[in-house]
Amino acid sequence: MDGISFRTLAPTATRTLSSAAARHTTSKAPTFEVEPVAARVGWLVLVLVIALTVFAPMEIAAQRYKITYVHNDHLGRPIAGSDTEGRVLWQVEYGPFGSIIGHTGEVPEIGAFPGQYRESQTELSYNYHRWYESANGRYIRSDPIGLTGGLNPYAYVDSNPLGRTDRSGLFVDSVRAACSQDPLFC
Numbered sequence: 001m002d003g004i005s006f007r008t009l010a011p012t013a014t015r016t017l018s019s020a021a022a023r024h025t026t027s028k029a030p031t032f033e034v035e036p037v038a039a040r041v042g043w044l045v046l047v048l049v050i051a052l053t054v055f056a057p058m059e060i061a062a063q064r065y066k067i068t069y070v071h072n073d074h075l076g077r078p079i080a081g082s083d084t085e086g087r088v089l090w091q092v093e094y095g096p097f098g099s100i101i102g103h104t105g106e107v108p109e110i111g112a113f114p115g116q117y118r119e120s121q122t123e124l125s126y127n128y129h130r131w132y133e134s135a136n137g138r139y140i141r142s143d144p145i146g147l148t149g150g151l152n153p154y155a156y157v158d159s160n161p162l163g164r165t166d167r168s169g170l171f172v173d174s175v176r177a178a179c180s181q182d183p184l185f186c
Contacts, residue, residue, distance in 0.1 A: 070106075075165055076114035081105075097137030097161050098125065113156075115167030120164065127169035132156060 025057050059060055068089060071080040079099070083091045090105030098112030116125035125132040130139045137156055142148035149171065150158065157164035157172050165173045 026093070034143075070110070075162070077112055078110045081108070095134070097156065098134035100134075112164045113161065115169070127166070129169035132169070137161065139169065 004143070067079045067084055069083075070078045071082065073079050077094060078092065079094075080091045083089055088105070089161065090107045090108055091103060092100055093102040094112055095101045098116075100112070109120050112118060112125055112126075113132075116127045116132060116166060117123045122131075123133075123135065124140065127139070130141045132139050137159070138154040139156060140154075142153035146153060152159075157166050170173055
């Protein structure tokens with residue numbers, strides 16, 4: 001975890017914590033992931049386009065890293081990845097509450113909704129303060145503020161996942177929610 005409790009490393013069955021992917025973040029949303037690539041020297045870098053932070057000129061980065069551009073839908077969910085030549089590497093189709101219902105290519109462990117990071121071993125998504133289960137469209141822990149957060153403390157975005165987001169796992173992103181309902185508000 002980093003200084004603000006964001007999970008940055010996760011061990012898996014095939015890699016130890018020291019060889020796990022390092023996730024870098026800005027404003028509580030994963031910005032990019034650097035993962036050791038087996039059988040070759042180098043790192044795999046996933047760059048989330050909506051929160052792109054440039055650390056080196058792209059020409060230099062392309063020489064040293066495999067770069068995947070992540071394309072998002074209106075909610076910020078990653079739906080496709082492409083390489084620097086524009087070839088589609090993978091695509092994902094989601095159900096209404098974020099479960100993957102179809103995909104092509106090798107889809108990396110990325111979250112279904114903004115602020116989430118999917119763990120393939122558990123099929124849960126880490127959402128900064130809580131874990132989310134997309135199969136049921138609910139958090140597996142109740143809202144830390146109890147019923148003050150609403151009548152259903154396990155609900156995700158007041159049961160409106162196609163129009164609202166919750167980047168932290170604590171509350172509906174009200175500005176984005178207002179923008180999605182009335183673009184003139186923004």
